[in-house]
Amino acid sequence: MESLNKLIQTLEEMTDAHSRLLVLAEEKRTILVEGNIKELQSLINRESSCVEEIERLEQKRTELVQVYIAQKGLTGQSFTLEELINSQNDATTKTTLDYITKQLRGLVQKITQLNESNQQLIHASLSYVQYSMGMLVRKEPAIGYGPYAKNRYSNMLDAKI
Template identity: 60%
Template sequence: MEYLKMLKHTMETLVDVHKRLLDLVREKQHILIKGDTNDLQNMVNRESLFVVEIQKLEKKRNLLVQEFLEQKGVKGSSFPLEEIIKMEDDTDTNATIIIIAKQLRILIQEITQINESNQQLILTSLSYVQYSMGMLVLKEPAIGYGPNAVNRYSNLLDAKV
């Protein structure tokens, strides 16, 4: 039972971190629209700190699940959350864990959708930059040795003396 309470606490912390990450991702979207590269770099650095924190919490969650399964004498490395909860009789903790898991799934979906939107903003911005650079840079004629090749400069040996 202790493992499930610790799992519940870890998942609550995961939800909290994901909520903060969601706020950050939304803020990042506004920065992308504004086009401020300094703020964007700062945002990416902050985002990576959240990712590290989430990875640590995920490791802790996986470890708790493994220990819980070992305590119950169950062999295997991965089970759906619903099956793990069925192994314990504490209905309050079980119900809370299910609610937390749903919140976590919803948060992850929102973060994914906003990140996909941000990716489209970045791709649009990059294509605009490429287009602008193409307008500013003169295109060099192709150089080659084929029958259509153009000699761009005269050679000293080709000059009449």
């Protein structure tokens, strides 16, 4: 029973970490819209540490599930949370695990949606930057050699004032 309590505690910690990651993803969206690069770098660092914490908790969760499975005498390489919930006899434990599972799934789904949206914002920004750079730089290199070589295209950087 102790391993199950530790597992529940770890799942709650994972829920907290995912909640923090969701807040960071929402902040990232705002920063991307504003185009604040310094703040984006700071946020990415905070996001990385949060992801590292989630990975650490996931490893701990996996180990606790294996210990619990061994204590219960159940067979199998890995158990999903659904299988773990269904193996419970205690209604309170079952309800607690089910609640935490739904919270985690909801958080992961929201984070995924925000990350996809943020990725689209980044792609749009990159497209704009590429377009802007295309306006400023030569589109085609000079053809030929010597004094008779001419540029076929001009650009804003080549313009004489």
